[in-house]
Amino acid sequence: MSSIRFICQCCSQPLKPYQSTEILGLSTTQRFAVSMLTSAQGQPAGEGVGRTSREETDIEKQQDGASCRPDEGLTSRESSNNFTLLGEFVPMGSLSSIQKVAGDIFDILTGTKEVDHPLCEECTSTLLEQLDTQLTITEHDNQNYRGSLETGKLMSEFAKDMLQMELTGLELEEARLVKELEELEKNGKRATEDLRAAQVETEALDQQEKQNQRVYSELKQQELDLLDELTSVDNRLRYAQTQLEWLQKTNVFSITFDIWQEGPLGVINNFRLGCLPTVPVSWNEINAAWGQTALLLLALSNKIGLEFQRYRLVPCGNHSYLRSLTDDSIELPLFCYGGQSVFLDNKFDYAMMAFLDCMQQFKEEAEKGESGLCLPYRINVKNGLMEDPASGSEYYSIRTLLNTEEQWTKALKFMLVNLKWSLAWVSLRYCQK
Structure with missing residues (x-):
C-alpha cells in the first residue's frame, strides 16, 4: 500500500511522514483495532478496560512522539515534512468508540476521508505561539475582570449612591442632549430647505444677471455707437462752423x-x-x-x-x-x-x-x-x-x-x-x- 500524503492547511506545502511512522501507523493501528475488537468480544469487561487503558497510554505516547521535535540527525527537509494532526481525542473506552476509531482509520487508509487539520512543524509552532498570546491576553482580561468585581464588592453604599446620582444626571444630560440633537436636526432640515430655496433663488438671480449682462452689453454697444456718431457729428459741426466762419469772412x-x-x-x-x-x-x-x-x-x-x-x-x-x-x-x-x-x-x-x-x-x-x-x-x-x-x-x-x-x-x-x-x-x- 502506498504511503499517506498530506498537505499543510496553512502554507499548502506537501507533508510526508517518516517511514517508521507510516509503518507504525499501519501495522500498529491495525493490530490495535483487531485487538480492541477481539478483547471487546471475548474477554471480561474489567480486563478489557485495563487493556484499553494501556492501549490508550500507548497511543498517547505515540501521538506525543509524533508531535515532538525531530531528532538531531534529521535534515531540514525531513524536519519540514513533520506534521501534527489536530482534532478532538476520543478515549476508546467503549465498543462504539473503538468501532468509530477503526472506521476512521480505515477511511484514512483507503483515502475516502481527509484529515481535518494537517499542519507542518513551522505552522504548528506559529499556531502555538498565537494560542499562547491569546491565552496571555485572556488571562490578563480575566484578572482585570476579577479585580473590577472585587472593587465593586468593596465599594460603599455612599459611593454607589453617588455613582447612581451621577448616572441619573448623565441620563438627564443625555435626554437633554437628545432633545437638543432633535432640535438641531429640525433646524438642519429647515436650514437645508432654506439652502435649497436660496440655491433656486441664486440660480434665478444668476439667470437674471446673465440676462441683465446681455442687455447691458447691448446698451453699452449702442452707447459706444452713439458716442462714435456724436463724435462724428461734433467733428462735422466743427468743420461746418469753420467753413461758415471762413465763408462769412469771404467776399462772395x-x-x-x-x-x-x-x-x-x-x-x-x-x-x-x-x-x-x-x-x-x-x-x-x-x-x-x-x-x-x-x-x-x-x-x-x-x-x-x-x-x-x-x-x-x-x-x-x-x-x-x-x-x-x-x-x-x-x-x-x-x-x-x-x-x-x-x-x-x-x-x-x-x-x-x-x-x-x-x-x-x-x-x-x-x-x-x-x-x-x-x-x-x-x-x-x-x-x-x-x-x-x-x-x-x-x-x-x-x-x-x-x-x-x-x-x-x-x-x-x-x-x-x-x-x-x-x-x-x-x-x-x-x-x-
Whole structure:
C-alpha cells in the first residue's frame, strides 16, 4: 500500500511522514483495532478496560512522539515534512468508540476521508505561539475582570449612591442632549430647505444677471455707437462752423467776379472786353465778357434791392441781352458776330448804351445814404460816353458807330473800373451786415 500524503492547511506545502511512522501507523493501528475488537468480544469487561487503558497510554505516547521535535540527525527537509494532526481525542473506552476509531482509520487508509487539520512543524509552532498570546491576553482580561468585581464588592453604599446620582444626571444630560440633537436636526432640515430655496433663488438671480449682462452689453454697444456718431457729428459741426466762419469772412462777389486790367484792355473773369489793332481779341471772348458784366450788374442791383427802369438785364453767357420794359418785343443784344459791319450795327450800340443807363441807375441808388458810392468815372447816358476827370474831362464813346477801336476799348475799360468800385462797395456793406 502506498504511503499517506498530506498537505499543510496553512502554507499548502506537501507533508510526508517518516517511514517508521507510516509503518507504525499501519501495522500498529491495525493490530490495535483487531485487538480492541477481539478483547471487546471475548474477554471480561474489567480486563478489557485495563487493556484499553494501556492501549490508550500507548497511543498517547505515540501521538506525543509524533508531535515532538525531530531528532538531531534529521535534515531540514525531513524536519519540514513533520506534521501534527489536530482534532478532538476520543478515549476508546467503549465498543462504539473503538468501532468509530477503526472506521476512521480505515477511511484514512483507503483515502475516502481527509484529515481535518494537517499542519507542518513551522505552522504548528506559529499556531502555538498565537494560542499562547491569546491565552496571555485572556488571562490578563480575566484578572482585570476579577479585580473590577472585587472593587465593586468593596465599594460603599455612599459611593454607589453617588455613582447612581451621577448616572441619573448623565441620563438627564443625555435626554437633554437628545432633545437638543432633535432640535438641531429640525433646524438642519429647515436650514437645508432654506439652502435649497436660496440655491433656486441664486440660480434665478444668476439667470437674471446673465440676462441683465446681455442687455447691458447691448446698451453699452449702442452707447459706444452713439458716442462714435456724436463724435462724428461734433467733428462735422466743427468743420461746418469753420467753413461758415471762413465763408462769412469771404467776399462772395470778389471770388465770383474778378476784374483787373491787362495793359489797355479791361478783363473780367479771364475774358477781355475790347480789342485793339495791335491786340486782336475774338468776338466770342468779347461776348462772354459782356455776359459776365451783365451778370455782375444784375447781382449788385439785386443785392441793394434795385429794380431797373426802362430795361431789364438778361445774362445768358455770350448771348446776353436787354429787354425793353415798355415793349417786350424789343431785345437789345449784348453780343456781336463780327465782320466789316460791326461798327455799323445800331442794335449792339443801343444795347451798350442801355447797359450804361442801367449802370447809372445803380450809381444813383448807391449814392443814397451815409455810405454813398462814389465812382471814379462819370457816365453820360444820353450820348453813351465815359468821362475821365483826371485827364481834363475827356470823353470816350461806348458806341462803335463813327468810333475807333482804341476809344471804344478805353470806354469799356472805364466801365469795368466803375463796376469794380461798385463791387467793392457792395462787398464791404454786405460784410458789415
